[in-house]
Amino acid sequence: MRRPYKLSTRTEVRPGPLPTPCWHWTGGRSGSAGYGSITRGGRLYAIHEYTFLCRYGYLPSGMVLDHLCDNRLCCNPAHLKVSTAANNCRRGRNAKLSREQADEIKRRRAAGEKLEAIAADYGVSGAMVSFIASGRSWGSQDKPHVRI
Numbered sequence: 001m002r003r004p005y006k007l008s009t010r011t012e013v014r015p016g017p018l019p020t021p022c023w024h025w026t027g028g029r030s031g032s033a034g035y036g037s038i039t040r041g042g043r044l045y046a047i048h049e050y051t052f053l054c055r056y057g058y059l060p061s062g063m064v065l066d067h068l069c070d071n072r073l074c075c076n077p078a079h080l081k082v083s084t085a086a087n088n089c090r091r092g093r094n095a096k097l098s099r100e101q102a103d104e105i106k107r108r109r110a111a112g113e114k115l116e117a118i119a120a121d122y123g124v125s126g127a128m129v130s131f132i133a134s135g136r137s138w139g140s141q142d143k144p145h146v147r148i
């Protein structure tokens with residue numbers, strides 16, 4: 001599979017755990033979660049969300065992308081699986097956020113910052129930010145926890 005134009009200058013094709021190689025992002029990263037990020041059309045995207053959108057044209061609302069290869073810098077859309085935020089959390093991807101980060105997300109969201117901007121800073125999906133800001137995640141627990 002060919003990498004989208006221009007991404008080839010900022011990704012390295014590397015072998016991974018899957019039959020097809022990982023597209024390892026070597027460009028900028030955003031947020032403490034360490035996801036690659038890219039700005040397009042004035043919006044900041046997590047790189048894997050961007051490549052998924054390029055390939056498939058949409059990301060179902062309320063869903064997040066799970067890395068099947070467990071390489072968070074991989075942006076090969078073939079290695080991304082659409083998952084619910086809750087599932088993703090249970091699998092431990094977005095759960096890398098600390099309680100303090102979750103509180104900060106809630107504060108920023110309450111102050112009216114855009115979902116996308118906050119999401120890109122922390123390397124999580126907009127759906128995850130919404131999930132956290134609504135108090136359905138990281139409620140009164142000390143450890144990351146999801147209540148459904």
Ligand SMILES: [Zn+2]
Pocket residue numbers: 016021022023069070071074075076079
């Ligand atoms: Zn991969």
